[in-house]
Amino acid sequence: RKEVEQDPGPFNVPEGATVAFNCTYSNSASQSFFWYRQDCRKEPKLLMSVYSSGNEDGRFTAQLNRASQYISLLIRDSKLSDSATYLCVVPFTGRRALTFGSGTRLQVQP
Amino acid sequence: NAGVTQTPKFRVLKTGQSMTLLCAQDMNHEYMYWYRQDPGMGLRLIHYSVGEGTTAKGEVPDGYNVSRLKKQNFLLGLESAAPSQTSVYFCASIPRGPPITYNEQFFGPGTRLTVL
Numbered sequence: 001r002k003e004v005e006q007d008p009g010p011f012n013v014p015e016g017a018t019v020a021f022n023c024t025y026s027n028s029a030s031q032s033f034f035w036y037r038q039d040c041r042k043e044p045k046l047l048m049s050v051y052s053s054g055n056e057d058g059r060f061t062a063q064l065n066r067a068s069q070y071i072s073l074l075i076r077d078s079k080l081s082d083s084a085t086y087l088c089v090v091p092f093t094g095r096r097a098l099t100f101g102s103g104t105r106l107q108v109q110p
Numbered sequence: 111n112a113g114v115t116q117t118p119k120f121r122v123l124k125t126g127q128s129m130t131l132l133c134a135q136d137m138n139h140e141y142m143y144w145y146r147q148d149p150g151m152g153l154r155l156i157h158y159s160v161g162e163g164t165t166a167k168g169e170v171p172d173g174y175n176v177s178r179l180k181k182q183n184f185l186l187g188l189e190s191a192a193p194s195q196t197s198v199y200f201c202a203s204i205p206r207g208p209p210i211t212y213n214e215q216f217f218g219p220g221t222r223l224t225v226l
Contacts (some may be wrong), residue, residue: 030220032212043200044153045219046151087152091212095169096160098204098215102152 003027004090006101014109017078021104023088034089035062035073044087048073055063078108091093111136116201116218121125123191123225133201139193140206141186144176145218146167146197153200167169177199198222205215 004025013019024031032051034072036044048055051070054063061074075082103107117132133142141160144180145153145168155168159175165176173195175187188195201218 028224034212034214036215041198041220043219045217047212049214061160092155095155095168096141097155097156097158098212099155100145100153102150102205 002102003092003099004088006088006104008102010105012107012109013078015078015080018074018076018107019078019106020072020074021088021106022070023087023089023090023101024068024070026069027091027093028066028069029093030091032091032098033062033064033071034098035060035071036087036088036089036100038085038107040084047086051069051081075106078106080108080110082106083108092103113137114201114203116129116199116221118221119219120206120222121224123188123223125192125225127191128187128189129191129223130188131199131223132145133184133186133200133203133218135182135203135216137203137205137216138181139203140181140203142178143173143186143204143215144186145201145202146195147169147200148197156186156199191223193225196223196225 035047037047038044059076085103092099143158144156159178162181199221207213
């Protein structure tokens with residue numbers, strides 16, 4: 001089983017829509033979870049950190065379900081500028097490192 | 111602060127050539143990482159370091175070597191480049207934090223490597 005799995009998408013949504021991505025992870029001891037955003041051919045940048053049950057920042061909400069070992073990212077009122085790839089990131093089992101999901105691509109259309 | 115920088119930004123190699131990619135950070139971070147990203151895929155960990163003088167293998171270490179002689183620098187070497195190593199290489203660093211938790215990972219802008 002992969003350390004972290006995501007639906008690759010793409011998710012094509014109209015402006016103003018609400019969209020949610022899910023991510024499952026295998027390391028049950030994980031304490032830190034992250035969502036990173038990556039624009040085409042650029043380096044990933046931190047979008048949100050999740051250390052407890054969830055986190056909210058404006059239009060973005062991340063939720064953690066430890067029992068089912070999944071993390072979700074909810075984007076409300078989608079903007080054209082939200083078009084990007086969203087990477088789910090969790091600690092790597094047995095390594096002092098983080099591991100990245102393959103990413104979910106979001107395309108917001110006018 | 112420059113953050114995390116990578117040198118070079120682009121490089122084209124011929125099969126069998128060698129090269130070294132340099133990652134430098136000025137944030138006094140303990141942990142440093144090298145990833146590769148292939149088209150349509152996520153980042154895969156090549157090697158990492160949890161402190162000066164230490165290195166460890168990631169999930170795809172074959173064909174690469176690393177060194178961390180100074181805390182601020184993490185070098186990635188390709189001894190004999192192969193076309194399968196054509197990729198975008200990202201370096202990243204994290205400050206030391208509480209046990210089993212992690213802080214934000216800071217990335218360099220990437221190095222685009224093509225091996226012909």
